[in-house]
Amino acid sequence: MKKTWLGGLVIAVLVLLFPVVGSAAESEGLLGNSPGESAVNKSIEKGKYAKGEVIVKFKDKVSVSSKNKVLADVGATLQADVDAVASPFSVLEVNNVEEVVKALSNNPNVEYAEPNYELHATWTPNDTYFSTSYQYGLFNTDANLAWDVARGSSGQEVAVLDTGVDYNHPDLNGKVIRGYDFVQNDNYPMDQNGHGTHVAGIAAAETNNATGIAGMAPNTRILAVRVLDANGSGSLADIADGIIYAADAGAEVINLSLGCNCDTQTLEDAVNYAWNSGVVVVAAAGNDGVSTTFEPASYANVIAVGAVDSNNQKASFSNWGTWVDVMAPGVDIASTYPGNSYVYLSGTSMASPFVAGQAALLTGQGRSNSQVRAAIENTADSMSGVGYYVEHGLINANDSVRY
DSSP states (O other): OOEEOOTTSOSSOOOOOOOOOOSOOOOTTOOOOOTTOOOTTSOTTSSOEEEEEEEEEEOTTOOHHHHHHHHHHHTOEEOOOOSSSOOSSEEEEOSOHHHHHHHHHTOTTEEEEEEEEOOOOOOOOOOTTOSTTTOHHHHHTTHHHHTTTOOOOTTOEEEEEESOOOTTSTTTTTTEEEEEETTTTBSOOOOSSSHHHHHHHHHHOOOSSSSSOOOSSTTOEEEEEEOSOTTSEEOHHHHHHHHHHHHHTTOSEEEEOOOBSOOOHHHHHHHHHHHHTTOEEEEEOOSSSSSSOOBTTTSTTSEEEEEEOTTSOBOTTOOOSTTOOEEEEOSSEEEEETTTEEEEEOSHHHHHHHHHHHHHHHHTTTOOHHHHHHHHHHTOBOOTTBTTTBSSOBOOHHHHHTO
């Protein structure tokens, strides 16, 4: 007899199809960072800078001999200015950037001194529905800022163990790897429910393709593994096998937007196998609005994810307690859906792939699963009920990729 495992989805959910629009989505609230902004009185650790290089601007009318003495006193060498611009400043080669900046900043002949910071282009995808109006979750978790540092990698995979994935959807078809269908025992894990397709889009929909939505991990591929049938139910054996399959297939992250109140050794052993294989395992905390544990989310080697709304308040349906590791957006989440469409769904099922996508950004930086978990948990933003509703707080993707 099969148990119902689709515990991460709120059943009484308002599903709204997006209207067909021909123009680009609104760009309100799209923020870029300024990693090069600095001043003498600010910490020089806020941005990355060229190793051993300092920019200095001397005050007007300081003689050449005085400048040379200042440079000699700090052990700096003047870098030749070979470009087409006669710069009003000079670039120095030094042994210790921090010490030289401090010394020069206190010198009466110096107008300013600062590291030769590295600046990077800020990135805003052109997806039709990428805006605070449709995809508030990406902004509330600062994913849009994290993308200036990390976007995942096409050489890595987030395994979505679910009802399958519509791998023909125009916002997924270039990203999905067809894994295995444990329900029908074939290599065509097509979604016959909709839940898995929605989850996959949140984690890693095609991004910056002028279509639909943006995914949490723009460059990461999706490994589709079907373990739940058209009704959203699946057997313990199939789900455990799916976890082992995904780990053996090389997925860096496994998302489990499923579960039940059923502590089983079979499931925990499968989770531990994945973790010991180096995989980050993320699971929905469940939607019963109680503090009772929900499996597999409650297992030690799983990141358990509860849900918040657009105001970053715990969703009424979300399970809670110190066994829940972090919170993520899970109310009225816009994502991909079979039939080339997009819908809003609510549930911890929707919150979990936000964290799975965040984990993919971090594994794409070359971090181990334990390092990924530490970065996610230690950078989570404080929210109402930390230590009661949730152990760590609301995920912050931007802080985690810079952690």
